[in-house]
Amino acid sequence: MLSCPICQAPLTAVDNGVACPANHRFDRARQGYLNLLPVQHKNSRDPGDNAAMVEARRRFLDGGHYAPLAARLAELAAGYKPQHWLDIGCGEGYYTAQIAEALPDADGYALDISREAVKRACKRAPHLNWLIASMARVPLADASCGLLASVFSPLDWQEAKRLLAPGGGLLRMGPTRDHLMELRQKLYDEVRDYDDQKHLELIPAGMHLAHSETLSFPLLLDTPEARADLLAMTPHGWRASAERRAAVIAESFEVTVAIRYDWIERDAS
Numbered sequence: 139m140l141s142c143p144i145c146q147a148p149l150t151a152v153d154n155g156v157a158c159p160a161n162h163r164f165d166r167a168r169q170g171y172l173n174l175l176p177v178q179h180k181n182s183r184d185p186g187d188n189a190a191m192v193e194a195r196r197r198f199l200d201g202g203h204y205a206p207l208a209a210r211l212a213e214l215a216a217g218y219k220p221q222h223w224l225d226i227g228c229g230e231g232y233y234t235a236q237i238a239e240a241l242p243d244a245d246g247y248a249l250d251i252s253r254e255a256v257k258r259a260c261k262r263a264p265h266l267n268w269l270i271a272s273m274a275r276v277p278l279a280d281a282s283c284g285l286l287a288s289v290f291s292p293l294d295w296q297e298a299k300r301l302l303a304p305g306g307g308l309l310r311m312g313p314t315r316d317h318l319m320e321l322r323q324k325l326y327d328e329v330r331d332y333d334d335q336k337h338l339e340l341i342p343a344g345m346h347l348a349h350s351e352t353l354s355f356p357l358l359l360d361t362p363e364a365r366a367d368l369l370a371m372t373p374h375g376w377r378a379s380a381e382r383r384a385a386v387i388a389e390s391f392e393v394t395v396a397i398r399y400d401w402i403e404r405d406a407s
């Protein structure tokens with residue numbers, strides 16, 4: 139399954155890590171994940187989400203506020219019955235672990251470019267294959283995956299297509315235009331409309347949209363911690379002024395959670 143991020147040859151297990159025939163070696167961390175991100179593929183010293191963002195997301199998600207989103211995601215994943223699956227941009231692993239639970243017999247992989255994220259994620263489901271890697275050069279073989287998950291993350295569509303076996307698909311979860319509307323109204327004078335179909339224009343030839351559905355519910359943000367963490371884990375948190383952020387944290391309010399799921403399949407032939 140795993141391929142060398144430098145020369146693409148297959149990786150095999152060696153002492154304390156993996157290596158390819160050209161002897162590119164990658165260590166397994168004490169926590170169990172593999173670091174398959176060569177320094178030359180890093181655009182910065184610490185790419186991806188930093189520790190503060192990862193911690194905020196972990197606290198918020200562990201608070202159960204988005205539990206219905208994860209439950210439906212896992213249910214959808216189970217319905218597609220993949221043998222091998224990969225979560226691309228897994229973050230601190232909240233959704234990944236629930237997909238894994240719904241697919242107990244499948245071989246699961248998860249990657250993120252953020253070390254801080256993967257370090258925490260691998261504790262949630264130690265039996266999965268956790269990778270620090272870039273979604274632009276995924277160290278897995280062509281056509282190796284029956285299901286790819288992409289949850290609130292950017293995506294390299296050509297890589298996704300390369301990784302999918304014919305008939306396999308990408309399960310994407312992302313916001314609709316109503317997502318967190320009340321929060322956005324508090325943060326901005328003018329709420330920017332958001333085209334929640336835009337990603338569909340990026341579907342490459344050889345893949346097609348096979349299913350879409352939405353899920354929405356009101357969420358009461360009744361603790362200052364939940365409000366601060368939600369701000370810290372969304373782009374809205376760092377775009378808005380300090381004054382507006384403080385106002386959001388100050389009092390309880392209800393926010394709309396509104397999500398869409400898309401299943402985008404690799405053509406069968």
Ligand SMILES: C[S@@+](CC[C@H](N)C(=O)[O-])C[C@H]1O[C@@H](n2cnc3c(N)ncnc32)[C@H](O)[C@@H]1O
Pocket residue numbers: 185186187195226227228229230231232233249250251252255271272273274288289290291292
């Ligand atoms: C908004 S977070 C979503 C995390 C997780 N899926 C969740 O919903 O909790 C986006 C994630 O994408 C990761 N990311 C950004 N660019 C990446 C890249 N080029 N390769 C892999 N991961 C990347 C970030 O580190 C971050 O963890």
Ligand SMILES: [Zn+2]
Pocket residue numbers: 142143144145146147158159160161162
């Ligand atoms: Zn190699």
